[in-house]
Amino acid sequence: MDFDTVIDRNNTWSLKWDDRENVEGKEPVLPFWVADMDFAPPPTVLEAIRDRAAHPVFGYTSVPAEYPELVASWYRTRYNAPVDASSFLLGPGCVPSLGIILRALTSPLAGVLVCTPVYYPFYHIIADNGRTVVRLPLGTSDKGRFYFDEENARRVVNESRAGGTPVEAVLWCSPHNPGGRLWSRSELHTVVSFCRTEGLLLISDEIHGDLAVSGEPFVSLAEPSFGYPQTVVVSAPNKTFNLAGLHLSHFAVGDESLRARLRKGLDASGVSQPNVFSLVAAHEAYRSGGPWLGELLAYLRLSIDRTVDVLSQVGFDPVRPDAGYLVWADARRVIKRLGLADDRELVQLLAREGRIRLSAGSAFGPGGEGHIRFNCACPRALLDEGLGRLASWMHERTS
Numbered sequence: 001m002d003f004d005t006v007i008d009r010n011n012t013w014s015l016k017w018d019d020r021e022n023v024e025g026k027e028p029v030l031p032f033w034v035a036d037m038d039f040a041p042p043p044t045v046l047e048a049i050r051d052r053a054a055h056p057v058f059g060y061t062s063v064p065a066e067y068p069e070l071v072a073s074w075y076r077t078r079y080n081a082p083v084d085a086s087s088f089l090l091g092p093g094c095v096p097s098l099g100i101i102l103r104a105l106t107s108p109l110a111g112v113l114v115c116t117p118v119y120y121p122f123y124h125i126i127a128d129n130g131r132t133v134v135r136l137p138l139g140t141s142d143k144g145r146f147y148f149d150e151e152n153a154r155r156v157v158n159e160s161r162a163g164g165t166p167v168e169a170v171l172w173c174s175p176h177n178p179g180g181r182l183w184s185r186s187e188l189h190t191v192v193s194f195c196r197t198e199g200l201l202l203i204s205d206e207i208h209g210d211l212a213v214s215g216e217p218f219v220s221l222a223e224p225s226f227g228y229p230q231t232v233v234v235s236a237p238n239k240t241f242n243l244a245g246l247h248l249s250h251f252a253v254g255d256e257s258l259r260a261r262l263r264k265g266l267d268a269s270g271v272s273q274p275n276v277f278s279l280v281a282a283h284e285a286y287r288s289g290g291p292w293l294g295e296l297l298a299y300l301r302l303s304i305d306r307t308v309d310v311l312s313q314v315g316f317d318p319v320r321p322d323a324g325y326l327v328w329a330d331a332r333r334v335i336k337r338l339g340l341a342d343d344r345e346l347v348q349l350l351a352r353e354g355r356i357r358l359s360a361g362s363a364f365g366p367g368g369e370g371h372i373r374f375n376c377a378c379p380r381a382l383l384d385e386g387l388g389r390l391a392s393w394m395h396e397r398t399s
C-alpha cells in the first residue's frame with residue numbers, strides 16, 4: 001500500500017490544511033495537530049464511494065442487516081470480543097453520539113467524571129448538554145505514562161456527592177487521547193469495579209481502539225466478560241480508516257433496557273438513518289479493510305519511532321504511544337531552557353517561527369500543561385520536513 005505519496009489537501013476545506021497561518025515570504029505552516037491522517041482510505045473504500053456516487057439518486061438510506069453483523073465480526077476477529085450484532089446501534093460522529101448518550105442516560109446537571117488530561121471536546125460535550133464536568137487527574141508514572149488512580153477517583157466522587165453534584169457517569173477514553181495508553185485488562189477491571197461500587201454509568205470512547213501499535217492487544221469494554229451492564233461503548237471507523245469527515249459511529253450496548261433508552265435518545269435527536277456515503281464507506285472498510293489496516297500500523301510504527309527519536313534529541317520527553325498516531329511529549333525542559341511562559345507560547349512560536357503547528361497540552365485540561373501533542377500520521381516526506389523544521393528551530397533558538 002502506498003502511504004508515501006503526498007496528497008495535496010490544500011483547498012479541500014480541510015480543517016487541518018486550510019486553516020493555516022501563512023505569513024508572506026515564509027514557508028506555509030505544516031500541520032501536525034488535528035487528529036486525522038494525510039492518507040487515502042483503503043482503495044476498496046474509495047471504489048465503493050465512487051460506485052455509489054455514480055448512481056444519481058441520494059434518497060434516504062436504510063441500514064442493511066449485514067452491517068451490524070460486519071461490525072460484530074470485526075469485534076470478534078480483531079479484539080476477540082464476542083459481541084452480539086443485536087447490541088449495536090448507529091449514531092452520527094462519536095462526539096455528537098456522546099451528547100446523545102449523556103442526554104438519554106444521565107440527569108440534567110449530573111456530574112460526569114473525566115480523567116484528565118483528555119481529548120478536549122469531552123469537556124464541552126458534557127457542559128453544552130447541561131451536565132457538569134467533574135475532573136479527575138490521571139496519575140502519572142515517572143516515565144510520563146498515565147494510570148487510573150482509584151483512590152483519588154473515590155475521593156473526587158465523594159466530594160461531588162457532598163457538594164450537591166453527584167457523579168452519574170464516567171466518560172472514559174480508551175485508548176487514551178492524548179496519552180496514547182492502551183489500558184490493560186486488569187486496569188479496565190479496576191475501572192469497571194469502581195463504576196459498579198459507585199453505581200456509575202460507564203461510557204467508553206474507543207475510537208482509537210483499532211490503532212494499537214505496541215504489540216499489546218486492545219481490550220474493548222464491549223467484551224461481555226466484564227459483566228457490567230451499565231456500559232456503553234462508542235466507536236467508529238473514522239480514525240481507523242481516515243473517514244472522520246463522514247461522521248458515523250456505533251454504540252455497543254449489551255443491556256436491552258439501556259439500549260432501548262438509547263434508541264429513544266437517538267429518535268429524540270432525529271437521528272434515524274445514516275448518511276449514505278458514510279454507510280457505504282464504513283461497510284466496505286469493515287468488510288475488506290483489515291489488510292490495509294495491518295500495513296498502516298506497520299507504517300505508523302516507524303513514523304512514531306522517528307518522531308519519538310527526534311523529539312528526544314531536541315530536548316522533549318516523549319511518551320511512545322501504545323495506540324494511535326499522536327505522540328504526547330513533556331515539553332517542560334524545553335520551555336524552561338528557552339525561557340518561555342508555557343506550552344501555549346511554545347506552540348505559538350513553533351507556528352510563527354518554526355512553521356509547524358502542534359497541539360498545546362494545556363488544551364487537554366489539568367495535567368496537560370507543559371506538554372505538546374504531535375500527530376505523525378502523514379507521508380514520511382512531510383513528517384521528515386516537519387521534524388527537520390522542529391530541530392532547526394530548536395537549534396536557532398538555543399545557539
Ligand SMILES: Cc1ncc(COP(=O)(O)O)c(C=O)c1O
Nearest residue numbers: 035093094095119177205207238
Ligand atoms: C477520543 C476521541 N473521541 C472522538 C473523536 C472524534 O470523533 P468524531 O470525529 O467521530 O466525532 C476523537 C478525535 O480525535 C477522539 O480522539
